[in-house]
Amino acid sequence: MHYEGTIIRPPSEAMSIILQVTVGCSYNKCTFCGAFKDKPFRVKTEAEIDDDLRFAAQHCRCQNRVFLADGDALFLPKRRLSALFARIRSFLPWVKKISLYGNARSIRSKTAADLATLKDQGLDRIYMGLESGCDAVLERVRKGETAATMIKAARRVNDSGLFLSVTTILGLGGIELSEVHARQSAAVLNRMAPRQVAALTLMPLPNTLIGRQHQSGLFRLPDQLGILRELQTLVAGLELSRSMFHANHASNYLPIEGVLRKDKRKILTAIEFALAGQTPLVPDNMRAL
Template sequence: MNYDGDIIRPPSEANSIILQVTVGCSHNRCTFCGAYKEKKFRIRSQEEVLDNIAFAARYCGKQKRVFLADGDVLILSQKRLVALFELIRENLPQVNRIALYGNAKAIRAKTVDELKELKRLGLHRIYMGLESGANEVLAAVKKDETDKSMALAACRAKKAGVFLSVTVLLGLGGVQNSLHHARETARVLSLMEPKQIAALCLMPLSNTDLGRQYQEGTFELPDSTGILLELQELLLNITCYPVQFMANHASNYLPLSGRLPRDREAMLNSVKMALLGNQPLVPERFRAL
């Protein structure tokens, strides 16, 4: 498979065929994200995409899922997306599920009927980054979104019947806005009603504005106790059910996974035990993005 630069994909897409349709991210201004800082956004040529589909048809016959990379495939025109999905169906007939990253702006740019059309052609899951439900935090990290615009995008995906997985970042509000960030994030998640929530922990990167603020001391990251308290607030205040809740990414201090509301008390008890020092945390040297 011919890739341009490193490929970022959700952990749950580890066994998927990764087709790189775009390079980088069209927004690429979030102060915390270093994934695409070295890439200039572009849409890969038809020839490049066709070559990779041909490679997958030849060598990936046992894989039944496709993930479309990089960070912003949904920004493509509906005509081009429909043609791409039809190519996948024609050349990879064993594939029964297509997933991609979709930012809120790209989701809102599609009508419900357009999203339904993509679903009929195989789109199963959109991974969307909320990061925070607090408008001041979203503004500070240059997300160019608000709680309302995020919820509107989620509503559109839900009406189309597309599985929505939403990512949030513990610690993104810093020490100053820590619990406010957690509570507002839980509030907006409850409005969005995703099928899956993934909670990661902020790890400041040196190639990002937020990473430089962290190094200069102008952004104070909550310590492990502060992060656990944010996790506790999330679990206490999310009210959309049923939803799969995961905090088992490599960045997390306390790996958790369960279904809300069924497993809420068990997960809260794990957090409580960790806060009391009765449950070990992942050592810093083992945490990673």
């Protein structure tokens, strides 16, 4: 496979064929994300993609899922995505499901009918970054969205029947907005009604604005207990009857996961034990993005 730069994928796509169809991120202005700062955005040519599909056809016959990288493959027009899915079926007929990242802007560029058509052609899951349900935090980190615009995007995915996974980032509000960030993120997630909620923990990177603000003292990241309290507030506020919750990303201090309908109390108890010092946390030198 021919990859340009660092490839980012969700933890749940670890066993998928990673097919890079775009390079970088179509937006790439968020102050916290350093994944694509060194990669000008472009769409790979059909010839480049077909080369990788031929490689996968020969070497990836045990993997039945495809994840489309990089940061926002849903940026592609519906017509081109449909053609791409047809080529995936042709080269990899054993593949059952296709997943991708989609930012709220790209989701809203498609109708629910468009997304439903893509679902019929093999698209199974869209990973979307909410990051925060607090508009003040979203503005500070230059997300280019509001809670309302991301709720609209989420509902479009839900209307299409696709599986929606939404990510939020613990610590993104800093110490100043820590509590409101967690509380409003839970409230917005309830309105988005994703099938999966994933919580990551902010790790300020030196190639990002928020990393430089953290280094200079302009941005103060909550400590371990502050992050755990955010996690506690977030989970306590979630009222999602059919959603999974994951905080098992390598950036997190306390790896936890479960189905909210039946495991919410167990998750909260695990957080309470950690806050009381009864559960060891992942040391900083073992955390990663």
